[in-house]
């Protein structure tokens with residue numbers, strides 16, 4: 071089975087031949103809509119007892135994943151409509167578009183936009199709780215997919231071998247618009263033990279205001295070229311270039327994110343957007359890493375798994391979180 075990424079927010083190819091479509095489902099989050107469907111192209115014609123022509127799949131196919139910004143939900147609706155995802159990709163062969171088209175959906179948007187889906191596409195969203203789905207998905211991936219989980223430290227990615235008998239309990243940290251921290255004890259056994267409202271939405275929202283960036287990717291890209299020391303106050307800035315070794319603080323540790331802006335006597339325009347973005351990314355990632363570590367400590371959990379689109383394989387973000395987790399160890 072192939073996994074195929076077909077969409078990034080705002081960009082999609084409307085005319086890909088998809089064949090028969092099944093397993094169409096949605097996660098409508100605070101920032102992004104995640105959409106998945108399975109398509110089979112290796113089909114042959116079959117005629118049913120009533121003499122109607124249909125297609126039968128040979129069982130091979132692809133998963134397709136697409137994302138849309140939740141604020142541009144109409145693009146998502148258009149994508150579904152164009153590809154006829156809710157009708158199995160082929161309107162004339164399957165059930166006619168009635169009120170009974172039921173699609174699995176999760177995330178806050180499955181409540182917020184239920185009427186919109188019904189009105190525009192005749193889709194009834196069959197809601198699943200996002201935390202239940204998150205835990206079921208994480209457990210499935212960790213157990214069923216080889217080389218799914220990895221550590222990332224100082225630019226080095228190392229896959230983790232998961233021993234199925236030694237997986238639980240673990241802390242699952244999902245960094246979306248906000249951050250949820252779940253203590254997972256088994257299949258369907260979990261508790262939301264903590265969270266923080268300083269998450270991916272904070273990085274993108276505050277970053278947008280401070281830098282005038284037009285997209286998340288642009289903001290993230292800027293952070294790679296920035297130097298947070300231009301705006302963060304370091305221990306060395308306070309201690310005349312020296313470490314505060316008595317309490318284990320090196321001169322290069324960030325003492326106060328954005329702290330230099332207090333004494334610099336500069337305006338926002340005097341700071342480079344690259345430096346602001348870098349500082350913001352470190353501030354938020356550090357904070358999440360520290361809260362996660364403290365919760366792992368609180369419950370005696372030896373493993374933390376991080377997920378969510380804020381991380382999305384972004385190396386600098388992952389590195390910062392890792393440093394924060396290891397800071398006190």
Ligand SMILES: Nc1ncnc2c1ncn2[C@@H]1O[C@H](COP(=O)(O)OP(=O)(O)O)[C@@H](O)[C@H]1O
Nearest residue numbers: 079099100101102246247270271286378379380
């Ligand atoms: N292309 C993108 N557009 C907007 N945000 C993005 C994008 N890629 C990554 N992100 C980050 O991912 C976060 C959303 O993560 P996600 O796991 O999808 O959460 P949610 O379910 O709340 O939408 C955003 O707040 C932002 O920090």
Ligand SMILES: CC(C)(COP(=O)(O)O)[C@@H](O)C(=O)NCCC(=O)O
Nearest residue numbers: 099100246247248249250265266267
């Ligand atoms: C409310 C949410 C579960 C919604 O999930 P999301 O769309 O952010 O993925 C999440 O944003 C969250 O856990 N926020 C943090 C709330 C808090 O603990 O302060």
